[in-house]
Amino acid sequence: MLSVRKAAxxxxxxxxxxxxATGLAASYNEAPMLEEMVKVGELPPVDERLPDEPLVVEPTxxxxxxxxxxxxxxxxxxxxxxxxxxxSLYATLVQPTPAVDDIVPHLARDFHISDDKTTFxxxxxxxxxxxxxxxxTTEDIRFWYEDVLHNEDLTPIIGEAWRAESAxxxxxxxxxxxxxxxxxxxxxPKPFFVNRMIHNFAGSIIPKHYLKQFHVHYVPEEELKAxxxxxxxxxxxxxxxxxxxxxxxxxINPDLPTVGPYILESITSDRRTWVRNPYFWKVDTxxxxxxxxxxxxxxxxxxxxxxxxxxxxxxxxxxAFESDIRDYPVFRRYEDExxxxxxxxxxxxxxxxxxxxxxxxxxxxxEIFGDKRFRQALxxxxxxxxxxxxxxxxxxxxxxxxxMPTSRFFKPEYATAYADHDPERANKLLDEMGxxxxxxDGYRLRSxxxxxxxxxxxxxxxxxKQPNVELVTQHWQEIGIDMRSKLVSSELQSERATAxxxxxxxxxxxSTTDILFPMRPSRLVPIQPSWEEVLWTEWARWFxxxxxxxxxxPAFAKELRxxxxxxxxxxxxxxxxxxxxxxxxxxxxxxxxxxxIAEAPYPLVVRKNLRNVPxxxxxxxxxxxxxxxxxxxxxxx
Numbered sequence: 001m002l003s004v005r006k007a008a009x010x011x012x013x014x015x016x017x018x019x020x021a022t023g024l025a026a027s028y029n030e031a032p033m034l035e036e037m038v039k040v041g042e043l044p045p046v047d048e049r050l051p052d053e054p055l056v057v058e059p060t061x062x063x064x065x066x067x068x069x070x071x072x073x074x075x076x077x078x079x080x081x082x083x084x085x086x087x088s089l090y091a092t093l094v095q096p097t098p099a100v101d102d103i104v105p106h107l108a109r110d111f112h113i114s115d116d117k118t119t120f121x122x123x124x125x126x127x128x129x130x131x132x133x134x135x136x137t138t139e140d141i142r143f144w145y146e147d148v149l150h151n152e153d154l155t156p157i158i159g160e161a162w163r164a165e166s167a168x169x170x171x172x173x174x175x176x177x178x179x180x181x182x183x184x185x186x187x188x189p190k191p192f193f194v195n196r197m198i199h200n201f202a203g204s205i206i207p208k209h210y211l212k213q214f215h216v217h218y219v220p221e222e223e224l225k226a227x228x229x230x231x232x233x234x235x236x237x238x239x240x241x242x243x244x245x246x247x248x249x250x251x252i253n254p255d256l257p258t259v260g261p262y263i264l265e266s267i268t269s270d271r272r273t274w275v276r277n278p279y280f281w282k283v284d285t286x287x288x289x290x291x292x293x294x295x296x297x298x299x300x301x302x303x304x305x306x307x308x309x310x311x312x313x314x315x316x317x318x319x320a321f322e323s324d325i326r327d328y329p330v331f332r333r334y335e336d337e338x339x340x341x342x343x344x345x346x347x348x349x350x351x352x353x354x355x356x357x358x359x360x361x362x363x364x365x366x367e368i369f370g371d372k373r374f375r376q377a378l379x380x381x382x383x384x385x386x387x388x389x390x391x392x393x394x395x396x397x398x399x400x401x402x403x404m405p406t407s408r409f410f411k412p413e414y415a416t417a418y419a420d421h422d423p424e425r426a427n428k429l430l431d432e433m434g435x436x437x438x439x440x441d442g443y444r445l446r447s448x449x450x451x452x453x454x455x456x457x458x459x460x461x462x463x464x465k466q467p468n469v470e471l472v473t474q475h476w477q478e479i480g481i482d483m484r485s486k487l488v489s490s491e492l493q494s495e496r497a498t499a500x501x502x503x504x505x506x507x508x509x510x511s512t513t514d515i516l517f518p519m520r521p522s523r524l525v526p527i528q529p530s531w532e533e534v535l536w537t538e539w540a541r542w543f544x545x546x547x548x549x550x551x552x553x554p555a556f557a558k559e560l561r562x563x564x565x566x567x568x569x570x571x572x573x574x575x576x577x578x579x580x581x582x583x584x585x586x587x588x589x590x591x592x593x594x595x596x597i598a599e600a601p602y603p604l605v606v607r608k609n610l611r612n613v614p615x616x617x618x619x620x621x622x623x624x625x626x627x628x629x630x631x632x633x634x635x636x637x
Contacts, residue, residue, distance in 0.1 A: 028054075029288045031066040034278050043278050044133075046289055051127035053109050054289075055282045057630045060612040063284050064292040064635030070317045070610075073299045073307050077269055078245070078252050082321050083298035086634060087261045087274070087291075088282075089248035089627045092201040093122050094194055098614065100348060100513045100623045101406055103194055107205070107259065107281070117189040117571045124180040129279040130257035134209045137179045143208035145174040147217050153237040161200040164188045165568040189569050191576070192519045198624070199516075202248045207257045214240040261291040261632040272298040282632060291632035292612075311605050314338035318634075319605040320619075320626065325392055326464050328603050339608050344601040348620030350401045350509030351392075352468040353523070354378070354456075354594040357503055359538035359551060364446050365454060365503065368435070375591040377429035379418040381479045382472055384596055391467050392600045401509040401524075401595030402584055403517050406618075409580045415598070417588035426479050435480075444480040453482045454503035459493045459532075463508045468596060494531035500538055507532040509595055513622040518567065518580065524587045525564045526557050535592060560586060609637045 030038075030046040037043040074081025093108035105111060107128065112121040128136040148154050149162060149171075163169040166188035175183040186193070212218040214227070216236050224236035233239045245252040254264045259281070262274035274296040282290045301307050304322055311319050312334035323331075331342045356369035368374050384398030402414040430436070430444065435452065437445040444452045460466045469485050476483050483504070488496070496502050511517050522530065526540040529550075533540075539557050541550030553561075560583060567579040587593070602619040604626075612633040619625055 027287060028283060029286070030278075031276060031289070031292075031294065033066075033276070033294055034289075037278070049129065049133070049279045050283065050289060051125040051129075051281050053125050055106065055125070057282050057284050057290060057633050059284055059633055060614050060629065062611065063286045063288065064612060064633060065637065066288075066292050066294070066635075068293050068636040069295040069297055070293050070634070071297050071299070072316055072318050073301050073310055074272075075301055075303055075307060075322060077300050078267075079247060080321055081272070081298050081300075082316075082318055083272055083274060083296045084247055084250055085321050085626050086293075086296055086318060086631050087250060087627070088630065088632060089250055089260070090198065090202045090624050091249045091258075091260050092197060092205060093124075094197055095628050096198060096513075096515050096623045098617050098623065098629045099406065100404070100515060100618050100620075103198070103515075111194070113194065115571070117191040117193075118186045120184045120193055121177075122182055122184075124182075125281060126180050128259065128281045130207050130209075130259060131263045131277045131279055132210075132257045133279060134207065134257065136205075136207075136259060138176045138182045139179070140206060140208045141182050141204065142174065142176055143212065144204045144206050147208075147212075147215055148206070149204075151217075151237075153216075153235070154240065159200070161193075161196045165190055165565070189571050191571060192568065195515055195519050199621075202246075205249055205259060206244065210255070210257050211240065211244055214243050262296060265295075270300045272300070274298075280632070282630065284633065290630075292635035293632075311340070312338050314340065316340075316605070317607040317610055317636075318613075320603075323603045323605065324464060325601055325603060326467070328393065328601070331603055331605055340605050341608055343604040343606055343613065343615055344395065345604060345617045345619045347463070347598075347600045347602045348404055348510075348513055348618040348622055349463065349598070349600070350399060350512065350595040351396065351463045351597045351600045352465050352506050353401050353509040353596065354472070354506055355504060355533060355535045355592075356454075357500070357534045358536050359500060360503065361500070364448055364450075368433075368446070368452065369504075371433050372590045373429040373433045374435075375594060376418045377426040377479065378476060378481065379591050379594045380420065380422045380426040380429070381475050381481075382594070382596065383421045383475055384419060385421065387468060387471050388597055390471065391464055392597060396597040396600035399595055399598035400588065400591070401593045402512070402587065403514075404512045404598070404618075407512070407514050407517065409514070409517065409577065409584060411581075411584070414584050414588040418591055419595070423479055430479065438480055442480055443482045451482060452480075453484065456483055456485045456504040456506065457488045457493065457496060457502050458485065458506045459490055460487055461490070463600075465506055465508075469506060472596075490531075497531050497534050498529045498537065500534075502534045505532070505534045509593065509598075510621060512598075513618075513620065515622040518576070521564060521580075521583060523593055524583050525560045526553060527561075527564075556586070556590075607636075611635050611637045 028046045072082035091107055094103050095106040096103055108122045109125045110123045130136055158171055162172045164187040170187040173185040228236050228239040243253050249260045251258050251264045261277055261280045263277050265273040265275045276291055276294055310316050358370045360366040388394055388396045399415045400417050400419040403409050435444045439451055446452050473483055509523055511520055526536045528544040529537050529541050538551040539553035542552055563579045563582050567576050570576050606613050614629050
């Protein structure tokens with residue numbers, strides 16, 4: 001586990017030193033637009049709006065200037081966009097560092113983990129308020145726990161994040177100590193629970209004072225039912241869900257209070273507009289309440305082509321969420337005309353990874369895909385240097401699928417395993433396993449005399465999968481492998497992958513940092529059937545259903561699963577390291593999934609006068625993209 005306790009203490013002590021050195025406890029500054037509201041009595045003074053111990057943000061470049069509207073765009077009316085990237089979208093109790101090497105306090109001022117890893121104590125920042133000025137306290141946590149998590153209409157199934165890792169799967173207990181202190185207590189050790197909070201706890205930060213008016217525990221059901229019907233819903237919980245809708249902690253309902261830096265001012269099918277939250281709980285080192293920028297205006301467009309046109313014409317101040325390295329040359333070409341700069345971060349992924357269905361219904365393909373020599377050979381046949389040059393401009397790292405170099409579990413030999421370009425060795429491995437006969441076109445024959453043909457079905461999303469597949473198809477043809485590729489929709493991908501109908505697929509190798517890998521090494525361990533995986537669907541189904549469905553896995557798959565389950569409950573750090581090393585070593589030898597390029601460049605497009613945007617970082621879901629850099633510090637110079 002990351003050194004979260006040490007980090008918490010260091011961070012908190014540093015905060016106290018900054019506060020005492022700068023005198024922040026006595027005086028703060030605020031945006032001019034808020035000063036005007038204070039003057040006319042629409043808001044209390046800034047000192048009364050901030051918590052006793054605000055989070056102090058060390059600016060990336062410099063202390064910023066107030067004002068301005070940031071213009072961004074997105075393609076999804078009620079989902080992720082670059083407006084969300086510019087705010088602390090997951091304003092939860094803890095957050096990872098930008099380097100993805102630790103976990104530190106965030107909305108909580110501190111936290112403590114018991115030695116037996118069963119009890120997690122959180123200390124909220126006293127005086128934090130919702131965007132409407134109502135106090136944020138443990139009553140909001142209690143409301144989530146008692147009225148949402150334990151309400152079967154709102155939470156039909158309580159997820160694994162809130163259950164003990166033991167066989168009983170007992171639901172976590174909540175102990176509220178006072179208005180600003182609470183504990184989450186598990187029946188057995190859950191050493192990576194703080195990691196889980198980074199992605200799972202956003203839904204737990206909800207305003208009781210607003211949402212209780214739509215909850216059956218606080219309003220008679222008949223009255224709620226009438227309200228729901230009047231709004232076009234059938235049941236009270238549908239009305240509640242509509243009023244509580246958010247992306248992370250960013251509301252989609254303009255009336256829903258938030259603890260984030262911006263309030264949703266309006267939302268339509270083609271635009272989202274946000275205005276600063278006057279009660280936001282972060283300040284810079286000079287005592288200026290954040291955020292610096294007054295408003296964010298996000299235009300919803302039809303597709304990425306339209307979005308890219310807005311970028312190169314200079315219409316956007318910030319663009320990152322839907323960026324693609326394939327557009328990098330065009331972005332660079334129009335930098336001066338568009339008055340922007342392109343920053344290259346690193347992707348915390350293995351960009352495109354190849355999977356073969358080892359639970360295939362065709363016994364011949366199952367035997368071929370299940371032979372590690374086949375996967376080793378196909379990995380050796382890939383020219384990763386060519387992929388790196390042609391797609392990533394030589395700035396990625398050829399790598400097998402393993403954890404990131406920043407991970408405590410990383411070993412260089414796992415990244416280089418069967419990752420060199422060696423077609424001669426690849427051919428020998430294929431010949432050795434009995435695929436030594438070829439047809440008149442030079443393609444290898446199966447044991448039944450038929451040409452070895454399989455189809456790779458895939459979704460071209462998030463990373464540049466299509467050009468990667470096109471290159472790898474050529475690489476494999478050179479060793480006599482006839483792979484056909486087929487682009488599919490997200491719906492078809494999900495349907496066919498989970499039904500065990502695909503021969504092969506690609507996705508990116510995520511969960512490779514110490515945030516997500518220990519909790520869910522889903523690319524390397526059979527956990528559950530998944531829409532982006534075909535590797536061992538029926539074995540995963542067997543595990544997921546305790547043997548009631550799917551197919552009983554072979555011994556090696558049970559061993560992988562056993563190592564992971566043991567690591568999830570161990571309080572012995574050395575033992576945990578050894579267990580995860582077993583998993584990574586097994587992947588390095590068996591190449592269950594073939595990796596291609598790691599730490600690939602990821603382009604962020606930034607207006608030339610937009611400051612406090614870090615010049616480097618890791619772009620991934622693991623560390624919440626740019627949100628862990630406190631993006632509310634961005635300002636126009």
